Amino acid sequence: MFDENKVETRIPIESSEDIYQHADHLRTTVRRYLGRPVAVVEPGAGASPVPLQA
Numbered sequence: 001m002f003d004e005n006k007v008e009t010r011i012p013i014e015s016s017e018d019i020y021q022h023a024d025h026l027r028t029t030v031r032r033y034l035g036r037p038v039a040v041v042e043p044g045a046g047a048s049p050v051p052l053q054a
Contacts, residue, residue, distance in 0.1 A: 001025050004032065 001009045001022065013019060019026070031037070 002029055 001011055003009070011022060
């Protein structure tokens with residue numbers, strides 16, 4: 001995972017299903033790379049999935 005300063009944090013996963021636990025952070029990173037506005041979501045705040053648009 002990378003934050004807004006491109007500082008890497010490694011998060012071990014045991015199975016491919018574990019990636020869903022980090023979906024919000026992955027979406028935020030992708031939006032940042034695409035130059036789209038990024039909404040701040042607190043971890044564990046019960047954020048609902050937001051589909052990425054092309």
